Structures are given as C-alpha cells and as structure tokens.
Amino acid sequence: MEDSPQRVIVTGASSGIGRELARQLAARGARVALGARREQELMEVAKECDELGGEALAILTDVSAQNQCKALIEQAVQAWGGIDMLINNAGISMHARFEDISDLGIYERIMRVNYLGAVACTHYALPYLKASRGRIVVISSLAGKTGVPTRTGYSASKHALHGFFDALRVELSGSGVSITIICPGYVATGIRRYIVGPDGRPENRSYQNETRFASVASCAGTILQSAERRKREVVMTATGKAGQFVKLFFPGLIDRIAQKKVRLRTQQGRTLSGEAGQ
Ligand SMILES: NC(=O)c1ccc[n+]([C@@H]2O[C@H](COP(=O)([O-])OP(=O)(O)OC[C@H]3O[C@@H](n4cnc5c(N)ncnc54)[C@H](OP(=O)(O)O)[C@@H]3O)[C@@H](O)[C@H]2O)c1
Incomplete structure (x- = not known):
C-alpha cells in the first residue's frame, strides 16, 4: 500500500505479538526498531526481520525507564531521519486475586511498563510523528474495556491507556x-x-489452555491493517464486540461472564498441565 508506514518502532518486540508485528512489517520491506529487554531474543528477531527483507535495529530497552524510551526513539530517528509509526506493545500481566497479593509493588511495576512506558515512548516520538503525519498504535486488551478478575492491576493499566490515548x-x-x-x-x-x-515474582507456567486462542499471525495482521486504515479502536473478538453493547445495559451480566471465563480457562489450563484439583 502506498501509504504503508516504512519506519516503525515496536516495543516488546522480543516475543509474542510484538515479534510477529516486526516480522510482518519486515516482510513488507519496512525498517523496524525493536525495543525490549532480552538481548538474545531481540537479536534473533532482528535477524529474522533482515532475512524477511526488512531492516531491523535491535535496541535494548526497558520501557519502565523514561531515559531508555527516549534513547529508543532517538536511535531510530538517528538511523532513519524520522518515524512513521510507533507501536506501544510492551506489556506484562498478572494472575492473583487482590486479597492474596503480598507485594503491592506489582501494581506499580505493571503501571510503569504497560501505561507509563507507552506514555514516555509516545512523548518522545510525537514531534517526529507529527512531521510524518504518522500513526500511534496502542495494544490494550479486552481487560481495558471491562474489569477482569485476577487481573486487577493489569485491567487498571489497560483502562489507563484508553483514558490517556x-x-x-x-x-x-x-x-x-x-x-x-x-x-x-x-x-x-x-x-x-x-x-x-501474588508475591510479585514471575511464574514460568501458563494458567490457561491456549489451544483455542487466536494465533499471533492473525492478531498482528489485524493490528497492521487497522493501523494502515487509521482506525480509532478495534475490539477483536465477537464476544468482546457484543460485550461492549451488553455492558451498557447489563453490566452485572458482563461481570459474571468475565468471572466464568477466567475460572473456566484457569481450570482447563490446570487440567492440561496435570494440576487438576490444586
Ligand atoms: N496474549 C494475549 O492474550 C494478549 C491479549 C490482550 C492483550 N495483550 C497485550 O499484547 C501485548 C504483547 O503481549 P504478548 O501476549 O505478546 O506477550 P509476550 O510474548 O510476553 O510479550 C511481551 C513483550 O513485552 C516486553 N516487555 C515486558 N516488559 C518490558 C519492559 N519493561 N520493557 C520493554 N519491553 C518489555 C517483553 O520483552 P522483554 O521481556 O524482552 O523485555 C515481550 O517482548 C501486551 O501489551 C499485552 O498486554 C496480549
């Protein structure tokens, strides 16, 4: 497409959705600046992007540090003379009921990464995006549209993104x-x-059965198409779309659905990893 963004910054590009966004952009010949903390993973994504026909810059970045957000933007601008699109994708999640949390620092950490990281990157990128009449993309979640149990801090950080942007x-x-x-x-x-x-430490296991989840490829494809068309907001699943309208009239019903979904997925995940009954 003629108007396709060619100089793109992706935060959280070392894995998951960010990595796939970078790959798909590279396959279209874009120049992609990759920001994340894990060096080896980031270098691997950069290599993949180069092989796919793009041009990648791997820039070690912790988005919870303002100066590192500034350096990420500055290095991309220095290399390419400007930016056409910033994708605020870096994020961390949580899994614990509020009353079980022993380390309240988890709330600060999630806000620093998911919310303040996006604010800082956007602040430093804005003059260049104005110059290119560019695009800002923000990866929120259905948890940014409604409260999700066991994700209180995560939901709050995603709701904050909606208010700010x-x-x-x-x-x-x-x-x-x-x-x-x-x-x-x-x-x-x-x-x-x-x-x-609950204690604020990363847990290296999945709580959910991921077999029926959307693929990163289709998710990234939808994100890039929506950004290209300069859409305002995209709620991805049919349930999410319907839920927006139902919530207006029956908010209690949406609460019950959120509770049931999280409980069901968690049980399925435990069964899958042999933890039934725990
Ligand atoms: N997967 C889902 O079901 C889902 C649903 C809705 C929304 N989302 C959102 O999609 C985004 C991407 O998540 P994902 O599912 O792709 O998970 P993921 O595979 O865990 O990727 C998260 C990315 O964020 C980066 N990151 C975490 N902390 C960071 C920090 N302090 N500074 C810089 N980068 C940091 C990670 O890189 P390093 O660890 O190398 O720093 C990683 O590249 C998140 O915003 C998430 O909330 C995901």
Missing part, C-alpha cells in the same frame, strides 16, 4: 497523527508463562 487523540485532531487502540482477546503467546503471581 482518547484524550491525546482529541489534542492531536488536525495534526495528521492517528491513534489506533487495539483490544485483542486471548492470543497464544508467552505472556501467561511469565505472568506475575
């Missing part, structure tokens, strides 16, 4: 910069294997 979109009207907020449902990635438990 909806307000920024109004400030940017007429500037040529678009903001697309994406709310995927369950996608088969590693996020549930590095989920943060």
Whole structure:
C-alpha cells in the first residue's frame, strides 16, 4: 500500500505479538526498531526481520525507564531521519486475586511498563510523528474495556491507556497523527508463562489452555491493517464486540461472564498441565 508506514518502532518486540508485528512489517520491506529487554531474543528477531527483507535495529530497552524510551526513539530517528509509526506493545500481566497479593509493588511495576512506558515512548516520538503525519498504535486488551478478575492491576493499566490515548487523540485532531487502540482477546503467546503471581515474582507456567486462542499471525495482521486504515479502536473478538453493547445495559451480566471465563480457562489450563484439583 502506498501509504504503508516504512519506519516503525515496536516495543516488546522480543516475543509474542510484538515479534510477529516486526516480522510482518519486515516482510513488507519496512525498517523496524525493536525495543525490549532480552538481548538474545531481540537479536534473533532482528535477524529474522533482515532475512524477511526488512531492516531491523535491535535496541535494548526497558520501557519502565523514561531515559531508555527516549534513547529508543532517538536511535531510530538517528538511523532513519524520522518515524512513521510507533507501536506501544510492551506489556506484562498478572494472575492473583487482590486479597492474596503480598507485594503491592506489582501494581506499580505493571503501571510503569504497560501505561507509563507507552506514555514516555509516545512523548518522545510525537514531534517526529507529527512531521510524518504518522500513526500511534496502542495494544490494550479486552481487560481495558471491562474489569477482569485476577487481573486487577493489569485491567487498571489497560483502562489507563484508553483514558490517556482518547484524550491525546482529541489534542492531536488536525495534526495528521492517528491513534489506533487495539483490544485483542486471548492470543497464544508467552505472556501467561511469565505472568506475575501474588508475591510479585514471575511464574514460568501458563494458567490457561491456549489451544483455542487466536494465533499471533492473525492478531498482528489485524493490528497492521487497522493501523494502515487509521482506525480509532478495534475490539477483536465477537464476544468482546457484543460485550461492549451488553455492558451498557447489563453490566452485572458482563461481570459474571468475565468471572466464568477466567475460572473456566484457569481450570482447563490446570487440567492440561496435570494440576487438576490444586
Ligand atoms: N496474549 C494475549 O492474550 C494478549 C491479549 C490482550 C492483550 N495483550 C497485550 O499484547 C501485548 C504483547 O503481549 P504478548 O501476549 O505478546 O506477550 P509476550 O510474548 O510476553 O510479550 C511481551 C513483550 O513485552 C516486553 N516487555 C515486558 N516488559 C518490558 C519492559 N519493561 N520493557 C520493554 N519491553 C518489555 C517483553 O520483552 P522483554 O521481556 O524482552 O523485555 C515481550 O517482548 C501486551 O501489551 C499485552 O498486554 C496480549
């Protein structure tokens, strides 16, 4: 497509959705700056992108540190002279009921990565995106549209993204910069294997049966198509779409569905990993 973004920054590009976004962009010949903390994984994604016909820059970045967000943007601009699209994708999740949490620092950590990281990257990228009449993409979640049990901090961080970027979109009207907020449902990635438990420590196991989740390829494809079309917000699953309307009239029903879904998926995941009855 003529208007395809050619100079793109993807945060959280070392695995999952971010990695697949980078791969699909590279296959279209884009230049992609990859930001994340794990060096080896990031280098592997950069190599894949180069092999796919793109040009990749691997930039070690912890988005919870403002100065590292600034360096990520500056290095991309230095290499390419500008930016056409920023994809705020880096994120961490949690799995614990609020009353079971022993380390409240988990709430601060999630906000620093999922919310403040996106705010900082956007702040430093904005002058360049205005110059290119570019695109900002934000990877939220269905948990950004409604509260999800055992994900209190995660839901809060994703709701914060909606508040911030909806307000920024109004400030940017007429500037040529678009903001697309994406709310995927369950996608088969590693996020549930590095989920943060009640004591704030990562737990290297999945709590859910991922066999019926959406693939990263279809999720990334939808994200890039929506960004290209400068859509405002995309809620990805049929349940998520219907849920938005149902919530307006029957919010209690949506609460019960969220509770049932999380309980069911968790039970399926335990059965799958031989933990039934625990
Ligand atoms: N998978 C799903 O079902 C699903 C559903 C809805 C929304 N989402 C959202 O999609 C996004 C991507 O998640 P995913 O499912 O692809 O999970 P993932 O495979 O675990 O990827 C998360 C990415 O974020 C990066 N990251 C984490 N902390 C970071 C930090 N402090 N600084 C920089 N990068 C950091 C990780 O890289 P490093 O560890 O190398 O830093 C990794 O590349 C997240 O925002 C998530 O909330 C996922």
